[in-house]
Amino acid sequence: MWTIGLAAGVVALLPAVGVTASTPPATGGTKIQVMVASSGPAETAAVEAAIHAWEAASGNTVELIAAKDMNLQLGQALAGGEPPDVFYVNADKFQEYAKGGSLAAVGDKLDNPDDFYQSLRDVFTYEGKLYCAPKDYSSLGLIINKKSWAAAGLTDADIPKTWDDLAAVAKKLTTDSQVGLASGATRDRLGAFMVEAGGYFTNADQSAATVDSPENLKALEFIKSMLDAGSLKFAENLDVGWGGEAFGKEKAAMVIEGNWIRGAMKSDYPTVEYTVAELPKGPAGPGSMVFTQCWGVAQATKHMDAAVSFVNFMTKADTQLALAQAFGVMPSRASAKDAFLAANPDFAPFVAAGEYGRGQVTLPAFSAVLAEFDKGLLAMAKGETDPATLLKETQTNADDAMSG
Amino acid sequence: MTTAMVGEVPLESDEDLRALGRRSRRAERRRGEGLWGWLFLSPSLILLITFVIVPIALALYVSFTKWNGQGGPFSKSASWVGLENYQRLLTRSGLTRKNFSTSLRNNLYFVLLVVPLQTIIALFLAIILHQRKLKGKSFFRTAFYMPSISSAVAVGMIFVFLFASGGVVNTVLGWFGAKDISWFNNGTGIFHSFFKVLGVDKPPSWLASHDFLGLSWWNWISGPSWSMTVIIILAVWTTSGTFMLMLLAGLQNVPEEVHEAAAMDGAGRWQTTRLVTLPLLKKQIILVVTLGLIGTWQMFDQIYVMSDGAGETMTPAYLAYVSGMKDNRLGSASALAFILFGIILVFTAVQRFVTRDKEGGR
Numbered sequence: 001m002w003t004i005g006l007a008a009g010v011v012a013l014l015p016a017v018g019v020t021a022s023t024p025p026a027t028g029g030t031k032i033q034v035m036v037a038s039s040g041p042a043e044t045a046a047v048e049a050a051i052h053a054w055e056a057a058s059g060n061t062v063e064l065i066a067a068k069d070m071n072l073q074l075g076q077a078l079a080g081g082e083p084p085d086v087f088y089v090n091a092d093k094f095q096e097y098a099k100g101g102s103l104a105a106v107g108d109k110l111d112n113p114d115d116f117y118q119s120l121r122d123v124f125t126y127e128g129k130l131y132c133a134p135k136d137y138s139s140l141g142l143i144i145n146k147k148s149w150a151a152a153g154l155t156d157a158d159i160p161k162t163w164d165d166l167a168a169v170a171k172k173l174t175t176d177s178q179v180g181l182a183s184g185a186t187r188d189r190l191g192a193f194m195v196e197a198g199g200y201f202t203n204a205d206q207s208a209a210t211v212d213s214p215e216n217l218k219a220l221e222f223i224k225s226m227l228d229a230g231s232l233k234f235a236e237n238l239d240v241g242w243g244g245e246a247f248g249k250e251k252a253a254m255v256i257e258g259n260w261i262r263g264a265m266k267s268d269y270p271t272v273e274y275t276v277a278e279l280p281k282g283p284a285g286p287g288s289m290v291f292t293q294c295w296g297v298a299q300a301t302k303h304m305d306a307a308v309s310f311v312n313f314m315t316k317a318d319t320q321l322a323l324a325q326a327f328g329v330m331p332s333r334a335s336a337k338d339a340f341l342a343a344n345p346d347f348a349p350f351v352a353a354g355e356y357g358r359g360q361v362t363l364p365a366f367s368a369v370l371a372e373f374d375k376g377l378l379a380m381a382k383g384e385t386d387p388a389t390l391l392k393e394t395q396t397n398a399d400d401a402m403s404g
Numbered sequence: 405m406t407t408a409m410v411g412e413v414p415l416e417s418d419e420d421l422r423a424l425g426r427r428s429r430r431a432e433r434r435r436g437e438g439l440w441g442w443l444f445l446s447p448s449l450i451l452l453i454t455f456v457i458v459p460i461a462l463a464l465y466v467s468f469t470k471w472n473g474q475g476g477p478f479s480k481s482a483s484w485v486g487l488e489n490y491q492r493l494l495t496r497s498g499l500t501r502k503n504f505s506t507s508l509r510n511n512l513y514f515v516l517l518v519v520p521l522q523t524i525i526a527l528f529l530a531i532i533l534h535q536r537k538l539k540g541k542s543f544f545r546t547a548f549y550m551p552s553i554s555s556a557v558a559v560g561m562i563f564v565f566l567f568a569s570g571g572v573v574n575t576v577l578g579w580f581g582a583k584d585i586s587w588f589n590n591g592t593g594i595f596h597s598f599f600k601v602l603g604v605d606k607p608p609s610w611l612a613s614h615d616f617l618g619l620s621w622w623n624w625i626s627g628p629s630w631s632m633t634v635i636i637i638l639a640v641w642t643t644s645g646t647f648m649l650m651l652l653a654g655l656q657n658v659p660e661e662v663h664e665a666a667a668m669d670g671a672g673r674w675q676t677t678r679l680v681t682l683p684l685l686k687k688q689i690i691l692v693v694t695l696g697l698i699g700t701w702q703m704f705d706q707i708y709v710m711s712d713g714a715g716e717t718m719t720p721a722y723l724a725y726v727s728g729m730k731d732n733r734l735g736s737a738s739a740l741a742f743i744l745f746g747i748i749l750v751f752t753a754v755q756r757f758v759t760r761d762k763e764g765g766r
Contacts, residue, residue: 072729080476080706096732100474100481216734236589239569368731372499375591 009379028059028173030306035077037070039327046326054313060306078102081300085307089132089296095206096364097296098126103128104299109308110315111209115333117290118202118339122204123359132294133315134332136324137323138258139353140192140288142166142280146251148173160280163222170231171254181226182252183274185377186283187370188360189256192289193219195358196282201370201398206363209398211373211388212391218283220380220387227381248272258291259350263328278349288353291360292332369397408519426598458605467738473728482735489739497618503723504740505617508747511719513628514636514703518691519696521640526692527685528648531677533648534655545652552645560709588632589718593626594633635706643699647692654688655681690759696750701748720744 003121034051038044044066051062065084067073071093077083078097089097097103107113107130113121120134142160152172160166170180183189187201199215202208210216226232233252240246247255248269255261256279262397265272277312279288295311297304313319320331331340341351361370376390385393444451456641462477467489471482477543487697492500531543551559566572567587574584599605614621628636666676682689704721711717713726720740728737 075473075729075732081476081479093732096472100472104472136680210498237586266531365731365733368499368503368727372503378589378591395550400498400500 006218016027030060030303031063032060032086032301032303032306032310033065033192034310035065035067035070035074035084035087036321037067037088037090040326043323045354050314050319051322053319054310058306058309060310064312069378083298083300085298085301085303086310087296088135088293089124089293090293091360091362092367094131094294095126098131101224101299102133103299104297104304105131106133106297106308106311107131107178112335115335116315117334117354117355119290119334119354119359120292122289122333123362124363132296133311135293135315136320136332137216137290137292137331137354138260138329139290139357140189140256140258140279140352141349141353142256142277143247143257143261144275144277145247145250145253146275148178148250149275152253158278162280163282166280166386167222167226167229168253169232169307170254172227173229178230178250179233179238179252181254181256182233182235182238182243182246183256185236185402188291189243189287190219190223190377191358192256192287193223193282194278195287195289195356196279196284197221197222198282198284200358201361201366201394202363202397206361209395209402211398212395213404215284216391217387222258222379224283224380224387234378236378237381247274258349259330260328263348276346276349278352288357289360290357307388362401365401366398369394369401372397450523452711463738463741463757466734468740469735470736471734473734475731477734485735489735491735492744493739494617500736501618503718504720506623506716507621507718507720507723508617509624509626510628510632510716511617511701511703511721514632514639514719515697515700517636518643518700519693521636522647522696523689524643525640525644526651527689529644529648530651530655533652533765539619545649548648549613549645551642552649554642556642556705556707559638559642560706562633563628566709567634580753585630588711589715590630591714592718594627595627596632598627626716629716630716631711634652635703635710635717638706638710639700639703643696647696650692651685651688654685658684686759690756693755697747697751697755701751720747 015018025138036044036047038047048064051064051306055061058313065073070088070090074083074087079102083102089103094103099107105126107125110130112132113130113133114136117137119135121130124130124132124134132393144159152169153170155171158165158169160169173180191200194216197215197219199209199210199213199219203210223232226236235241235243235246235255238246238251240249240251241259243252243255244261244264245268247257247261248265250272265274278286281287293313297307299309301307314323317331317333317336317339320333321343323329324331324336325343330347331337337351341348372392373394376385376394379385380387380390422544426519469477470485470488471477471483473563475481480718492498493504494501518740532538532654533545534712539543542664565573569584569586573587577585608619611622612620613623616624660682661707662684663676666680671679702721705724706717707713707722708725713722718726720746724744725739727733727740
């Protein structure tokens with residue numbers, strides 16, 4: 001048994017050694033490893049289909065690794081020094097990998113990089129260079145229960161445009177059995193209010209933490225006022241796993257959630273009718289959050305040309321349209337926008353948010369700071385802390401994380 | 405030849421029969437034995453060195469570096485920072501220290517509640533099962549042992565359902581007029597909740613103004629959070645069975661005559677238990693407490709399955725995993741692991757000292 005296994009291993013190794021010794025051909029015959037973290041069977045199937053199309057077009061082959069725990073598996077591969085050639089990069093890990101030299105800066109090798117939305121390119125830019133191609137994106141909107149809306153005597157004209165509107169309709173929609181507005185107690189939802197107030201956790205190029213600012217204070221005080229009025233409740237305090245569940249179980253008439261809610265509503269709560277609106281404007285204008293991943297190319301890859309050609313294929317407008325259709329995300333290219341909207345008119349508010357939304361903070365070691373901020377939001381709901389203290393503490397933690 | 409291969413004992417017993425002159429030959433043979441010994445040991449020794457000693461040494465090295473988990477611990481991405489990781493965890497105020505001390509607090513309450521509870525319950529079950537009169541002994545033994553051999557993941561999920569908002573536990577409590585308790589994501593300490601019932605809502609200033617490891621005294625005395633309480637119940641329920649089996653084995657080693665003699669001397673059931681059974685079970689109890697202490701300080705899997713650290717259920721072992729594997733701070737995570745190692749050593753040493761054999765000589 002052992003000898004057979006060993007012999008097979010040696011045989012398997014031989015062609016690989018042959019390939020590394022010579023320069024790989026630009027087209028055909030190259031095998032690349034691709035690691036993805038799939039959101040579910042729909043995404044896996046769609047990605048596989050796209051991969052087969054690329055294999056047929058280029059003559060190369062792909063070994064697909066569907067990671068169960070992306071950060072863990074990719075982390076191990078990177079620590080071992082032999083990462084996959086192409087892999088999904090989560091926004092919150094981006095700078096870690098760029099800074100650590102794991103990620104190749106392939107921005108200038110991408111087809112028409114300016115076609116990617118600015119907000120998404122910002123996320124994957126480090127020291128002025130675009131490192132990787134945004135795979136797709138999701139964003140936040142205001143999801144409204146139609147039945148509750150009508151029951152409260154509200155019409156289309158009442159869709160909130162400003163914070164005051166939002167507070168007013170949330171109050172009207174709040175009943176004994178239902179809270180007006182629900183949201184997860186996290187920066188990934190409530191950060192939108194900071195953007196709308198003109199603030200955020202960091203400045204534009206993420207060189208400094210700007211948590212403790214008058215703009216952010218305005219945002220948190222607005223959230224606090226809605227909590228105090230009882231018209232906003234955190235999902236965590238509604239005994240549900242996330243905002244979508246609160247909305248689906250009709251514990252909340254409105255919820256701040258992303259476009260992924262469509263899939264959940266269809267499969268889990270098909271009877272609840274809803275409509276989607278853009279988040280209301282704040283004192284500094286519209287705001288939302290955008291969530292994205294990118295197709296990273298490993299610095300250590302020996303098949304740079306094939307890897308880049310693969311990424312270009314996967315982020316082409318028509319590939320993205322097919323992927324978006326399959327699992328409910330939105331194409332990261334502006335040129336795919338019209339075709340996508342034609343097929344998904346209900347996604348208009350989410351698509352619009354791509355223009356003005358803000359991406360997640362990508363600084364290394366920042367997730368612990370933001371996790372602590374989220375805890376602080378829950379403490380704020382209980383009255384154990386106040387907006388000013390929370391921002392001050394988060395600023396201290398952020399400065400500390402950035403210096404270390 | 406045969407004597408030599410069986411081992412030392414026959415040789416020792418033969419000693420006075422042997423002539424002095426043969427001693428040197430025996431020493432030679434013994435050297436040969438030693439070589440063979442090492443040879444036979446080598447497979448497990450090599451495994452031990454490769455998979456235990458080297459990784460520990462490597463982790464110790466990593467704990468003195470700032471390594472983000474990319475490109476190997478000896479690459480230039482891992483810079484030597486001396487004691488900084490330890491300082492951030494222990495002496496320098498900041499989020500790292502606060503998270504660490506909070507996890508320490510959470511785990512401390514877990515240990516303080518789980519170890520005594522599971523030991524007492526295991527002992528109680530073992531003594532009941534040891535009664536001669538009990539019918540259907542093997543059924544009960546299996547039933548009590550069942551939780552221990554069930555998969556931690558499955559048991560964790562069942563507890564999630566039991567303690568969910570509309571779950572069995574809240575329904576039953578509801579019959580007695582209790583209002584729904586949100587067990588998960590509930591980081592309020594049960595002592596704090598109790599103080600609140602007594603009317604102490606805000607901490608007295610002397611508790612709020614003093615701190616240890618960056619956590620105020622008031623936060624140290626919070627007690628386990630409601631979420632942690634669920635995990636404590638789960639841990640006691642699952643591990644009692646294992647320890648019961650160990651204690652039962654100990655009980656079965658106690659000769660029946662000892663109990664009969666005690667009965668003849670007019671000892672009641674309680675006296676027999678306290679004065680005869682318990683002292684004879686001492687070794688097993690020490691084993692159970694030691695294993696309990698070590699296991700509870702390393703608590704990880706229940707957190708991984710049930711809470712992901714939410715609701716003040718973060719423990720040092722889970723924090724090390726999160727900061728190493730999720731936040732890519734392997735230096736800090738390794739330092740944390742070594743501090744945890746030290747804590748376990750200290751606790752076990754204290755426990756050994758307290759339960760040491762006071763008569764001496766044995």
